[in-house]
Amino acid sequence: MSILTDADLTAAQVMVVRYHQAILASDFTGAGKVRADYRELCTHLSGATLVGSVPGASSSGERLDMALAAEDGVEPLWGQRGRFLVVVDGLPAVVKTLGLSSTWNVFTFYAVEAKAPFIGPSGYRTHYCAPAPGKMPAEQAVDVLRQLIRADLRPMPSLSATTVQQIQTLAALPFVVAMLAHFSDSAAPALQLHLF
Structure with a gap:
């Protein structure tokens, strides 16, 4: 090395x-x-x-x-590793991107609420795609998440204690706490739409 x-x-x-x-x-x-x-x-x-x-x-x-990773909570450049939060249709998700050494452009979405519906039964979902021309990574992540919500939003089954702990750890990250604090009760109706 x-x-x-x-x-x-x-x-x-x-x-x-x-x-x-x-x-x-x-x-x-x-x-x-x-x-x-x-x-x-x-x-x-x-x-x-x-x-x-x-x-x-x-x-x-x-x-x-x-x-070269972006600071946690800051939108990365294309080709830069990073973690940031997006909220689409009331659903918050931490998005992880990989760096330029990865063969693929990857968005991995992670739940930050263990009892809320999500787009993957175990609290995360990986999506492989080509970068969208002319769009920033967060813009494409929002588009992808919106499509996944429409197609695959479901209640999560009983999660293992380890998975719940991982979700709670993500939810406690300073950038997640700070961004979610900006949402007021006016976001509650949107969240209610996704409760089954």
Whole structure:
């Protein structure tokens, strides 16, 4: 495992910004080139081999993604790892995105209320998709979540104690608490629509 230098981090950060700009400009050829360059940097950092370049916490890709992650609660750039909260049709969900080393654009939605209906029976749902041209990650996450709510919102079955604890841990994150505090009782009718 090689040490990430300031030069490596700067190069990777520039690539993430270029990737984000390419997606917003609907330049998927440019975005693909940036992703290839990022993969090349990961390979270089793994001793010129793909072994150890992506999977696992100690891999070069994972370490770069973690080092460049957006601050919790702040919308990430395309190609940047992050966690933020969205509320769609009264349903709050923590959204997790992966970094540029991931093969796919992924939104994973996590419940923050253990007793409320959700789009996945175990309190989370992963959705793979291409980045939406010209949209920010949170805009696309809201669109995806809205579609999933319409198609798959269901009461969660009895959850294990571990799952309930994980949901409570997410609900207690400072950015989740702060954002949910901004919702007043006027949000209650929207929440009631989803109670079965």
